[in-house]
Amino acid sequence: MLADPWFQDQHRVRHHANTGPDKSLELLSSAITRKPACQNCCARRSSVNTRPFMSLPAAITGEVRQLDSGYSRETRSLLFRAYRHDPTFAYLFNAEREGYEQRVLATIRQLVKQHFLQDQPALGLFLQDRLVGVALIAPPQRRLGVTESWAWRLRMVMDTGLGCTQRYLAYYNAVLACVPSETVHVLPLIGLDPEFQGQKLGQDLSEQLLGALHDWCAVDERSQGIVVDTGNPRYLEFYKRQGYEEIGEIAVGPVREHVFFHPNPQVSLPVPDVTV
Template identity: 65%
Template sequence: MPETIAEVRMLDSSYIREIRSLLYHAYRHEPTFAYLFEADRPGFDQRVRATVRELVNQHFAEDLPAIGLTIDDRLVGVALVAPPQRRLDITESWAWRMRMLLTTGFRCTRRYLDYHAAVLGCLPPGPYHLLPLLGVHPEFQGKHLGEQLLNALHAWCEEDGGSKGLVLDTGNTRYLDFYQRHGYEELGEIALGPIREHVLFHPNPKPENRLAG
């Protein structure tokens, strides 16, 4: 299938509604969210929608960066980025925790907080960027847009001399080969009920390699 070329944009708060819709559609079938928000219990879609809404809203309230892909002004891919010095702010917010409790319930909020802490526990010492959420809209998957999004993220993170690289996690085994082909190394594995969440790291080039390039 020929590659579809998208435009890379830094996204501001005017994109919040589009980002929330895209990430809801991207995550509602993901095994990690199925476990965290109890897909076998009524109200799962509402819990996923509420969680994505609260994460995206808090991300922009904290003035954190977001990178998007657009085709003809339609948002088709997005990554929320947490810089090293800000990566704990969202889940430490009591207002965010209260909204999560009210919309997803105590058990799902506790599962999410434990999952988040376990991911952070896999990180070695040092400054890293984290990707709390990223996705390509299901209508546009299979068009190499995930690769374009990763390349844009890597280029953007490389500009930060205070970061050692980029960390993401996935419980979807069909993505592992894709990430490994793009230079990701496994830092650790987390047990989430029946799910095995893989924490992956993409190192920034060393300064001498940047100069050589």
């Protein structure tokens, strides 16, 4: 599915955490620490391809890397924190009813698990070896359709209920109906750590991750562009500034979901040879 996890919506979803005042780059950078890792985690990561895809500016001291299933747990954790206050998710999984966060967590778990099971690509944004941004990518030639799996649907019904699963499937299909062709990259899930959302640094990081996605997708000559969508009108101008065109609008309950398309992104920096 597609959603806009770049920033939390502070007005439309209850129990939104206060993001706090803006901080300088220096204070934020100094506050970033590496999480302790056990020997099992170290062994797991030794098999993960962490070759840098594109270095970020020195002031941010980060980089974008390709991810695989070795980072599945961290990917799920970050995307859950990014999506649990998303207005679209709040409607799809009924934020007013008890157990909302468990339903969001279960959905993120199933989507990420299926994405890596299908060996589809993902990019991660790191600051001092800490994962702070994630984008799952569904390339045109390998978009197998997560929701077409009956096993996946059964797990969703068991974890979120029949009503929420039906809402999700209707939303997912409505977004795909706006996709201009089969030869595009679709971003099923994309999110930034909420710690950086609502700040200037958060916007910079969002632009860095999106720029890396453009460079990555541009390498595939078969692709005609990238599709993403958002249910928050505050971010329409953000996507337009990045070169996206609005190609559709759908109703997700009270939320107006805007579908965007970036035609034929061009490589802006030297890019290593990466298999799509």
